[in-house]
Amino acid sequence: MFEPDFTAEADRQLSVCNACRYCEGFCAVFGAVELRAAIGDGDVAYLANLCHDCRMCFDACMFTPPHEFAVNIPALMAEARVQTYERYSRPRVLAGLFRTPGWAIGGVTLACIVVVTLLVAFGMGTTALETVQVGPGAFYRVVPYLAMVVPAVVLGAFGILVLVYGARSYANDIRSGDGRFVSLRSVSTAIRDAITLVYLKGGGEGCYDVKRGSPWRRFFHMLVFWGVLADFSATICAAIAQDLLGYLPPYPLWSIPVALGTLGGVAIVVGAAGLIALKVRSDAKPTSARMIAMDYAFLAMLETVALTGLALLAFRSTAAMGSLLAIHLGSLAALFITAPYGKFVHIVYRSIALVKNAAEQNGA
Amino acid sequence: MDVAVCGGGNAALCAAIAARRAGASVVLLERAPAYVRGGNTRHTRDIRLAHDEPNAAATGSYAEEELLDDLLRVTAGETNRPLAELTIRESKSLASWMSEQGVHWQKPLKGTLHLARTNGFFLGGGKNLVNTYYDTVERLGVRVVYETSVVGFELRERAVQAVVYERAGAVERLRCGAVIVAAGGFEADVDWLKEYWGDAAGQFRIRGTPYNTGLALKALYEAGAKRIGDPRGLHCIAVDARAPKFDGGIVTRIDAIPFGIAVGADGARFYDEGEDLWPKRYAIWGKLIAELPGQAAYAIFDRKSIGGFIPSVYRPLCAQSIEELALVLDLEPGALVRTVTAFNDAIRPGGTFQPGSLDDCRTEGLAIPKSHWARPIDTPPYYGYPLRPGVTFTYLGVEVDAGARVIDADGRGFDNVFAAGECMAGNILSRGYLAGFGLTIGTVFGRIAGESAAAHVRA
Ligand SMILES: Cc1cc2nc3c(=O)[nH]c(=O)nc-3n(C[C@H](O)[C@H](O)[C@H](O)COP(=O)(O)OP(=O)(O)OC[C@H]3O[C@@H](n4cnc5c(N)ncnc54)[C@H](O)[C@@H]3O)c2cc1C
Ligand code: SF4
Numbered sequence: 001m002f003e004p005d006f007t008a009e010a011d012r013q014l015s016v017c018n019a020c021r022y023c024e025g026f027c028a029v030f031g032a033v034e035l036r037a038a039i040g041d042g043d044v045a046y047l048a049n050l051c052h053d054c055r056m057c058f059d060a061c062m063f064t065p066p067h068e069f070a071v072n073i074p075a076l077m078a079e080a081r082v083q084t085y086e087r088y089s090r091p092r093v094l095a096g097l098f099r100t101p102g103w104a105i106g107g108v109t110l111a112c113i114v115v116v117t118l119l120v121a122f123g124m125g126t127t128a129l130e131t132v133q134v135g136p137g138a139f140y141r142v143v144p145y146l147a148m149v150v151p152a153v154v155l156g157a158f159g160i161l162v163l164v165y166g167a168r169s170y171a172n173d174i175r176s177g178d179g180r181f182v183s184l185r186s187v188s189t190a191i192r193d194a195i196t197l198v199y200l201k202g203g204g205e206g207c208y209d210v211k212r213g214s215p216w217r218r219f220f221h222m223l224v225f226w227g228v229l230a231d232f233s234a235t236i237c238a239a240i241a242q243d244l245l246g247y248l249p250p251y252p253l254w255s256i257p258v259a260l261g262t263l264g265g266v267a268i269v270v271g272a273a274g275l276i277a278l279k280v281r282s283d284a285k286p287t288s289a290r291m292i293a294m295d296y297a298f299l300a301m302l303e304t305v306a307l308t309g310l311a312l313l314a315f316r317s318t319a320a321m322g323s324l325l326a327i328h329l330g331s332l333a334a335l336f337i338t339a340p341y342g343k344f345v346h347i348v349y350r351s352i353a354l355v356k357n358a359a360e361q362n363g364a
Numbered sequence: 365m366d367v368a369v370c371g372g373g374n375a376a377l378c379a380a381i382a383a384r385r386a387g388a389s390v391v392l393l394e395r396a397p398a399y400v401r402g403g404n405t406r407h408t409r410d411i412r413l414a415h416d417e418p419n420a421a422a423t424g425s426y427a428e429e430e431l432l433d434d435l436l437r438v439t440a441g442e443t444n445r446p447l448a449e450l451t452i453r454e455s456k457s458l459a460s461w462m463s464e465q466g467v468h469w470q471k472p473l474k475g476t477l478h479l480a481r482t483n484g485f486f487l488g489g490g491k492n493l494v495n496t497y498y499d500t501v502e503r504l505g506v507r508v509v510y511e512t513s514v515v516g517f518e519l520r521e522r523a524v525q526a527v528v529y530e531r532a533g534a535v536e537r538l539r540c541g542a543v544i545v546a547a548g549g550f551e552a553d554v555d556w557l558k559e560y561w562g563d564a565a566g567q568f569r570i571r572g573t574p575y576n577t578g579l580a581l582k583a584l585y586e587a588g589a590k591r592i593g594d595p596r597g598l599h600c601i602a603v604d605a606r607a608p609k610f611d612g613g614i615v616t617r618i619d620a621i622p623f624g625i626a627v628g629a630d631g632a633r634f635y636d637e638g639e640d641l642w643p644k645r646y647a648i649w650g651k652l653i654a655e656l657p658g659q660a661a662y663a664i665f666d667r668k669s670i671g672g673f674i675p676s677v678y679r680p681l682c683a684q685s686i687e688e689l690a691l692v693l694d695l696e697p698g699a700l701v702r703t704v705t706a707f708n709d710a711i712r713p714g715g716t717f718q719p720g721s722l723d724d725c726r727t728e729g730l731a732i733p734k735s736h737w738a739r740p741i742d743t744p745p746y747y748g749y750p751l752r753p754g755v756t757f758t759y760l761g762v763e764v765d766a767g768a769r770v771i772d773a774d775g776r777g778f779d780n781v782f783a784a785g786e787c788m789a790g791n792i793l794s795r796g797y798l799a800g801f802g803l804t805i806g807t808v809f810g811r812i813a814g815e816s817a818a819a820h821v822r823a
Binding site for chain 2: 212
């Protein structure tokens with residue numbers, strides 16, 4: 001539950017929006033507000049994640065502070081999002097990581113890198129970290145195959161479990177009486193809205209930038225999204241090459257796994273850097289400091305994984321390969337561990353909010 | 365400077381854009397600080413546009429003749445016909461012109477579908493429009509100066525030599541080749557309003573900017589410009605009594621009146637709440653309330669009506685009985701109960717309530733009838749909104765010709781003084797109101813004024 005004062009403040013601000021409606025064209029939030037006579041706890045959780053943080057409705061609002069109505073919807077929504085992320089995450093101890101995202105992600109990453117490096121040093125001998133390894137199976141002479149796969153599967157499964165739990169309790173809380181909202185139609189609409197990032201278009205003006213709207217945030221976000229997807233696909237391709245076709249990595253530069261992985265890596269590096277730059281350069285009033293900290297931490301995490309991956313590729317036939325592999329795997333492990341306790345979870349809650357919105361608007 | 369534009373709302377910005385695009389150097393003097401720039405324009409949402417085919421802004425078609433008919437109807441024919449026709453003709457090019465300045469369009473807002481064909485809704489409303497225009501103006505190289513009030517004009521013969529302005533407590537002058545006055549009406553000067561409205565004006569809420577006190581309009585009159593429009597003329601609607609004195613904008617407006625009854629401080633009804641469709645009647649209620657003792661009225665309705673109208677920013681006050689509601693609203697309970705009972709008893713039975721059309725739910729035998737949408741107020745909880753007059757703008761202005769040139773008391777044009785927007789809208793919209801037409805006049809005449817001023821300085 002949000003603090004009652006917080007929900008009351010959301011209700012107060014959004015009743016200004018419901019009486020005004022000028023921002024309807026920016027995104028889905030205002031259409032959803034208009035369906036509600038009053039805003040309760042579940043509504044805040046729903047609307048907060050329906051908001052895509054384009055911030056257009058701040059500059060456009062006649063009632064932002066110092067006006068006595070003191071409306072600042074993007075900041076309100078960002079703060080509420082931070083709280084929903086934490087609220088639906090388990091176990092409680094780990095959910096605390098949301099509170100200090102920089103330290104959490106930085107600390108976990110460092111720890112993972114150290115642990116992996118030590119494991120390699122003790123398990124395979126320090127020479128594994130120092131000597132040139134080439135030819136089929138080179139990586140596995142540094143970190144054995146099972147030592148890569150088992151932790152990935154365990155951590156991945158744990159993360160998925162946490163996220164599924166969060167998704168279910170979130171969906172329950174925002175159901176708000178009108179029953180089921182998951183249908184073929186609402187899900188397909190939501191997938192379309194998510195893939196196209198339609199609500200980063202700001203109704204045509206784009207998202208926050210140094211001054212007014214620009215298409216850059218949507219562009220960079222596309223790069224990151226497709227970059228991650230490309231890297232995921234590259235891993236699948238590698239698995240097929242290895243387990244079905246019997247080729248052991250490293251693969252040549254122009255093989256599908258490496259080409260796809262490189263493309264994805266570069267996209268993430270550029271996209272995440274772009275997103276960071278936009279945040280640094282834009283007005284901080286229409287946002288929440290906690291949300292921004294979480295954004296930076298997650299983007300830095302992505303940059304670390306992508307950059308270490310690219311470095312590994314670049315130096316894989318040198319003596320640095322062993323240590324680079326340890327560092328890359330360490331940061332990947334950190335990504336897996338922190339994913340359910342950081343900005344990554346926005347994918348889950350935003351998608352559910354989009355499904356609910358699609359159902360609501362179809363019904364309306 | 366070639367051209368000095370006085371004001372910083374829609375008309376001023378359009379004038380600055382047009383003058384600059386026509387090659388003049390332009391300075392724009394805005395009285396407000398940057399964060400509240402844009403006058404009443406920042407509270408607007410749509411602009412009325414004639415068009416023969418659907419375009420980016422509006423659906424269907426809205427012929428020039430139809431718009432003219434609408435205008436003649438609301439003004440009862442009191443309009444400068446050539447200027448009205450010019451405005452309407454020019455309005456056809458505004459959708460694409462505005463898009464060229466960077467304006468985006470959005471679908472009509474929920475609850476405003478009746479305007480989809482006649483009006484274009486710009487994305488994000490008036491403040492977003494103003495922000496877009498300021499970006500454009502700055503990109504074009506117009507110098508924008510904030511917190512600068514134009515207070516006078518230095519005249520030689522029929523030509524202004526310099527604009528006199530006040531900035532940070534000091535009075536200074538700016539030489540210019542031409543001046544465009546686009547500084548809105550005088551609705552924010554309550555003392556000036558009191559000259560025509562007496563103490564009643566003290567109770568008025570001003571829906572828009574506190575900076576439109578008519579300083580520049582006064583300066584024009586001092587320079588000899590010819591007055592136009594009824595000084596007592598106000599566009600004035602019913603707003604929530606809890607609204608701020610200034611800048612409450614659209615959200616304090618009360619649309620509940622046709623759903624129930626409206627009573628004065630004495631608990632008695634005073635006007636037919638169901639006279640005509642609300643979009644045609646909402647603008648009479650401000651003046652009706654302004655004429656009441658204490659300038660106070662109350663909209664009363666019951667649970668059946670919740671959800672029927674766009675809510676206002678304040679929740680209605682609420683009670684389980686009419687007596688209690690009267691106490692909450694500070695009305696005499698007996699009086700309100702008598703009014704509600706008499707109203708309920710007078711409702712002709714068997715009507716079918718249809719809020720979107722002139723239905724057959726009406727009263728019979730009341731001195732003040734309710735002609736449509738009369739339903740008994742009998743289902744608790746009961747609700748009430750306290751109401752005050754909310755002034756949108758004033759009609760008083762200066763006369764202009766088709767080139768936006770200001771006319772003096774002798775009926776001759778000034779050499780280099782032009783006007784646009786609210787301060788000359790009275791030439792065309794002498795009274796009544798057509799939703800979105802204020803911006804139409806301001807945009808059309810802003811453009812014309814900019815072009816005329818640029819042509820003058822280049823000649
Ligand atoms: C709540 C509300 C909603 C409205 N909605 C609509 C709508 O949807 N569509 C529509 O067409 N119309 C609407 N109107 C009417 C509309 O605001 C006007 O028709 C239009 O904006 C007038 O534009 P303008 O540029 O003439 O004046 P304004 O936009 O009021 O601009 C006047 C400018 O002059 C400046 N100024 C004043 N005095 C001085 C001075 N002495 N020196 C320098 N600068 C000065 C002010 O600071 C301001 O920037 C609405 C009005 C209100 C109050
Ligand atoms: S910040 Fe953008 S997405 Fe969020 S509510 Fe405002 S307009 Fe909608």
